[in-house]
Structures are given as structure tokens and as C-alpha cells.
Amino acid sequence: MRADAKKNYDHVLSVARGVVSEHGADASMRDIARRAGVGLATLLRHFPTREALFDALLRENLDALTQKAVELETSAPPDEALVSWFREGVAFVLSYSGVVALMASAHEDPESALFVSCAAVHEAGARLLLRAQAEGTARPDMQGIDLFALMSALGWIGDQSAFAPRGDYLFDVIASAILTKPSGGEFKKGKKAKKAAK
Structure with missing residues (x-):
């Protein structure tokens, strides 16, 4: 994984951890993408x-x-x-x-x-x-x-x-x-x- 891709991945995962802490296993993938400042397609590329x-x-x-x-x-x-x-x-x-x-x-x-x-x-x-x-x-x-x-x-x-x-x-x-x-x-x-x- 390239350095910029790894940085993006870590950022998305960090945001996801916060959203899941708030909303549990029902956390919205769309909400995670929005808070991370990426498109849903980008999130799904990392986590299908x-x-x-x-x-x-x-x-x-x-x-x-x-x-x-x-x-x-x-x-x-x-x-x-x-x-x-x-x-x-x-x-x-x-x-x-x-x-x-x-x-x-x-x-x-x-x-x-x-x-x-x-x-x-x-x-x-x-x-x-x-x-x-x-x-x-x-x-x-x-x-x-x-x-x-x-x-x-x-x-x-x-x-x-x-x-x-x-x-x-x-x-x-x-x-x-x-x-x-x-x-x-x-x-x-x-x-x-x-x-x-x-």
C-alpha cells in the first residue's frame, strides 16, 4: 500500500472507530464516509x-x-x-x-x-x-x-x-x-x- 493510500486508510479507520463507538454495530457506512471526508465508493474500496x-x-x-x-x-x-x-x-x-x-x-x-x-x-x-x-x-x-x-x-x-x-x-x-x-x-x-x- 502506497504511503498516501495508507494514510487515507488509517484516517478512515480512525473516523470509523469514533462513529462505531457512538452508534455501535449499526453505524452507517455512509455516515462514516461523510465524516471522513471521502466518497462512499472510496470507503467501500477499503472496506467492501x-x-x-x-x-x-x-x-x-x-x-x-x-x-x-x-x-x-x-x-x-x-x-x-x-x-x-x-x-x-x-x-x-x-x-x-x-x-x-x-x-x-x-x-x-x-x-x-x-x-x-x-x-x-x-x-x-x-x-x-x-x-x-x-x-x-x-x-x-x-x-x-x-x-x-x-x-x-x-x-x-x-x-x-x-x-x-x-x-x-x-x-x-x-x-x-x-x-x-x-x-x-x-x-x-x-x-x-x-x-x-x-
Whole structure:
């Protein structure tokens, strides 16, 4: 990519990130092009589909979430690693309204630009779950896909003004349901952080 084309691409992506932060996954491609000061055809040349745009926006976050799972596998007990990663996953899905539905559909569609990144995150989460199950600290009847269903539920809750204030509490309820014998380390850390914030 030529230097001027790369500059244009980065500018459009930066503007898109702002628009998507405001409007979530339903952000208008036409609005993004207008705010970026380019024609819709130029935007579509860079990002021919909505999924391609979101792949560019989310790939860095998804790759970081996958890498975090790898780090936690070797640096934390299985139950704490699982809950810590799950917490970061929930924070990620809360970053853009509607992103969960987009990722869920991409996971079922190998043709989607988001498919590879989403599949890598699913596999990373499933490995952490299996590790905790092998130790006997996570429910044996859960599957990796269930983690993402629960992330989706918490993401939806975070989008609801009536429920958002209870988001931390509901996270703890769900996390404690995932674990069978929590060591308490992850929850204690969370509670200390909450007390410190008060």
C-alpha cells in the first residue's frame, strides 16, 4: 500500500472507530464516509463489506484477547485464569454496542472477514475452560461456546441502562456459576478493587 493510500486508510479507520463507538454495530457506512471526508465508493474500496470494516476495527482487540488467554495459561491457576480472561472478554464486548451479534454471526460464517479472528478467540476461551475442568474447578457440563453465550448476555445487560449499574454484581453471579470450586483469588481481587474505587 502506497504511503498516501495508507494514510487515507488509517484516517478512515480512525473516523470509523469514533462513529462505531457512538452508534455501535449499526453505524452507517455512509455516515462514516461523510465524516471522513471521502466518497462512499472510496470507503467501500477499503472496506467492501461491514464485516470487513469490523474486522479491521476489532482484529487488534480480538488478537489481544487471544494472546491474553495464552499468557494466562502459564501464569495463573486454571480457575483464576478462566475468570480473568472472561472478565476481559466481557469488557471487550461492552466496548461496541451490538458487536456481540456481529461476532456470533461471523463465527457461523467461514466467508465472513471476522471468521478467523473470532474462531481464534473461541478456541482460546475453550482451552482455558478445559484446563479448569481438568482441574475440577469449572463445571464439567459447560462447553466453550457457552462462555460466549454468557459474554453476550452480559454485553446485552451492559447496554441496558436499567441493568448496567448491577453489571459487576451480575458478572460475579455468572462467574461463580461457571466455577465449581473457586479459589477466591479472582473474586477477592475484584472486591478489593471495588472497595478501593469507593
